[in-house]
Amino acid sequence: MIFLIITIAMLITLFLLRRHQPIGIAILVGGLFIWLCTDPTIKELTGAVTRMLSLPRNYDLVGALYLVICLEIQLRKSGCLAGMVEALSRMFSSRRFTLAVMPAFLGLLPSIGGARFSAPIVEEASKGFEVKPEDKAAINFWFRHIFEFSSPLVPGMILACGIAGVKVGDLIVHLGYLTIAAFLLGWIxxxxGLKQTDNIKKEISVEEAKRHNVDFILALTPVIANVTLMVAFGLQASVSMVIVVLAMIPVLMAFNRHVSIKEIFVGALDWKMFVNVICILTFIQLLDQTGVLAQLVAAFEASPLPVPVIIGILSFIIGLLTGISQGHVAIMMPIVAGLSMGDLDLVGVAMVFGVAGQMITPTHLCFTITVDYFKSDFFKTLKLVLLAQIPLSGLFIVVSYFTWGKSFF
Incomplete structure (x- = not known):
């Protein structure tokens, strides 16, 4: 019965997403359906909200997400992001490498424009190549997401670690090799195979070149600093981010890239994002408060299939349905935490297969936006993505098999 309720709740969520409702609202409505079918009392509902508001990790999560936007505004408004792109264009003799690196770097720092922000850059970088719309769409989409496994700035990773009780740095070390593999597979x-027809090179002055090089360093430094603070020093995401954001204010001023404090901290008040996050966190507490989480855990423990296999399959399906990392993370990580809080291996399984699902579904907004921008055929673009995604997932399975042992599966 509990699986039927969960299935219907997921279908409701999918229906609302298809109607272009915000991910947080869609998930919360699914959670309210579960509440109505299990223990529809005001006490349980208010208990879930109270619990959500009392957990310190939730404030760390919201703070980190807010500060990610602050950093994005600093780099974008200061011109560092645009200068970084120009510097990369001159830095690499291989224009193919530049074509791959540009969307990858912009994906490393989640920007408000998402795939729509990097698409025009890919369009520009692809000039001089014999390239189809499907090629450009696949490159923009795939390389923007290779850091899903290794960036402390990816909202899904921050949310996953906060729920499952693992450090962001530990998860990056655990899954970081997949980012390298994803780049190589995307390249292959x-x-x-892209054929270069013209060698287009933009002529700029020495002064402009120097400025772009400085922009490149200024854009890369906060990303490296965040990774270092989280991995080497084990700082919480919000603590690391506030240090970097505050430090970047005088740094940008010193290099004549000043961005007003009001623009940074007021401009980062993305209320839509905050509402989505709060709805997702409330959904998580509803699963716990109504006892659904405990029932799911008990059902998984009684299943003849190994727990990682079940987690992988469910994560993939939910990633397919929601098309967004916060979606499969919000649904699966509470289950992972209930089964084994702080289990890095199990968190890795849920993350990898959840991302695999979101990478091949039309519900993923980045995919939809990219296909629309380049006017490419959805299924031809999907074919290219699948050619890279299938061996990437296969690599994780093989590594996990030989790392954890046959008994784990």
Whole structure:
């Protein structure tokens, strides 16, 4: 019965997403359906909200997400992001490499424009190549997401670690090799075969070149600093981010890239994002408060299939349905935490297969936006993505098999 309720709740969520409702609202409505079918009392509902508001980790999560936007505003408004792109264009003799690196770097720092922000850059970088719309769409989409496994700035990773009780740095070390593999696979299937027809090179002055080089360093430094603070020093995401954001204010001023404090901290008040996050966190507490989480855990423990296999399959399906990392993370990580709080291996399984699902579904907004921008065929673009995604998932399975042992599966 509990699986039927969960299935219907997920279908309701999917229906609302198809109607272009915000992910947080869609998930919360699904959670309210579960509450109505299990223990529809005001006490349980208010208990879930109270519990959500009392957990310190939730404030760390919201603070970190807010500060990510602050950093994005600093780099974008100061011109560092645009200068970084120009510097990369001159830095690499291989224009193919530049074509792959540009969307990858912009994906490393989640920007408000998402795939729509990097698409025009890919369009510009692809000039001089014999390239189809599907090639450009696949490159923009795939390389923007290779850091889903290794960036402390990815909202899904921050949310996953906060719920499952693992450090962001530990998860990056655990899954970081997949980012390298994703780049190589994207290169093999999407970039390597492109034929260059013209060698387009933009002439700029020495002064402009120097400024772009400085922009490149200024854009890269806060990303490296965040990774270092989280991995080497084990700082919480919000603590690391506030240090970097505050430090960047005088740094940008010193290099004549000043951005007003009001623009940074007021401009980062993305209320839509905060509402989504609060709805997701409330959904998580509803699962716990109504006892659904405990029932799911008990059902998984009684299943003849190994727990990682079940987690992987469910994560993939939910990633497919929601098309967004916060979606499969919000639904699966409470289950992972209930089964084994702080289990890095199990968190890795849920993350990898959840991302695999979101990478091949039309519910993923980045995919939809990219296909629309380049006017590419959805299924031809999907074919290119699948050519890279299938071996990437296969690599994780093989590594996990030989790392954890046959008994784990």
């Amino acid at each position: 299937f999407m970039v390597r």
